[in-house]
Amino acid sequence: MNETLQKVADCLVRAGSTFRPDQKEAYRKAIASETNGQSCWVMRQVLDNALVAEKRLSPLCDDTGIPHFFLEVGKNRAVTGEMMAEIQAGIREGLRRLPGRPMAIKGDDGQRIDQSGGLDPDSGALLPAPFLVKPVDEDVIRLTVLMLGGGPAIRGITQRVFHKHSVPVVVEEIVARAKESVSKLGCSPCTLAIGIGRSQFEAAALMMEAMATGDYGIQSDFEKTITEKVNEAGIGALGLGGNHSVIATFAKVGPQRASGVRIVALRPCCCFEPRRASVEL
Numbered sequence: 001m002n003e004t005l006q007k008v009a010d011c012l013v014r015a016g017s018t019f020r021p022d023q024k025e026a027y028r029k030a031i032a033s034e035t036n037g038q039s040c041w042v043m044r045q046v047l048d049n050a051l052v053a054e055k056r057l058s059p060l061c062d063d064t065g066i067p068h069f070f071l072e073v074g075k076n077r078a079v080t081g082e083m084m085a086e087i088q089a090g091i092r093e094g095l096r097r098l099p100g101r102p103m104a105i106k107g108d109d110g111q112r113i114d115q116s117g118g119l120d121p122d123s124g125a126l127l128p129a130p131f132l133v134k135p136v137d138e139d140v141i142r143l144t145v146l147m148l149g150g151g152p153a154i155r156g157i158t159q160r161v162f163h164k165h166s167v168p169v170v171v172e173e174i175v176a177r178a179k180e181s182v183s184k185l186g187c188s189p190c191t192l193a194i195g196i197g198r199s200q201f202e203a204a205a206l207m208m209e210a211m212a213t214g215d216y217g218i219q220s221d222f223e224k225t226i227t228e229k230v231n232e233a234g235i236g237a238l239g240l241g242g243n244h245s246v247i248a249t250f251a252k253v254g255p256q257r258a259s260g261v262r263i264v265a266l267r268p269c270c271c272f273e274p275r276r277a278s279v280e281l
């Protein structure tokens with residue numbers, strides 16, 4: 001089998017089945033400091049489930065997610081059409097191997113909207129979201145696979161904030177939105193992914209980058225403040241109460257427009273997310 005195809009397929013399976021070391025450590029710390037017994041039990045189940053899934057390379061959740069891709073390209077490296085085709089073939093192979101839940105809806109525009117076109121039984125028929133490509137200073141072509149579940153997509157919000165020349169104003173608005181999203185999601189504790197940009201597209205792209213590169217062990221003051229303020233609501237894992245509704249926040253602040261608004265994309269990544277893995281091609 002082609003080397004790139006194989007690498008992409010392996011990477012997708014890892015993304016859908018494995019917690020990274022910083023993610024496991026974040027859960028261990030949250031379990032050790034959680035005061036609500038029921039929430040503590042839920043977080044132990046989530047971590048135990050992740051350890052079993054990693055051992056068996058089986059999906060972390062029945063909702064295996066929609067594949068999203070973040071491609072970092074060094075200035076002396078080239079991504080060819082042939083490589084893109086190999087990546088697409090690797091995605092199909094990885095989805096079949098995971099296995100991904102069959103989620104591709106067949107049919108024309110209308111049939112795909114109302115689901116009357118039926119479901120393709122092939123896991124590999126699920127098309128990925130458009131790729132996000134970013135130039136980097138390293139001599140590398142690095143692909144990060146993210147498997148995005150449906151719950152956080154339902155509860156995510158992309159909307160403007162009137163900043164009033166104040167970071168705390170923006171933070172308070174994000175916290176208010178996050179509290180509502182996290183309490184309605186159910187599959188918590190969450191990791192908040194946030195992108196702040198000049199348009200809906202840019203904010204969503206920055207939010208994707210935050211999910212692709214965020215590290216539980218490295219939190220900025222901005223990220224820590226949001227996590228702490230959302231946790232003050234006491235929602236807890238599965239909404240059972242406790243001080244760990246949110247384990248961490250991954251935020252990216254992009255270039256900003258000379259205007260009174262900031263566009264904020266917010267995704268309450270669920271208890272298994274961000275499901276991600278990276279590979280160098």
Ligand code: SF4
Nearest residue numbers: 061063149151187270
């Ligand atoms: S939101 Fe996350 S934990 Fe809940 S069903 Fe979807 S993927 Fe699974």
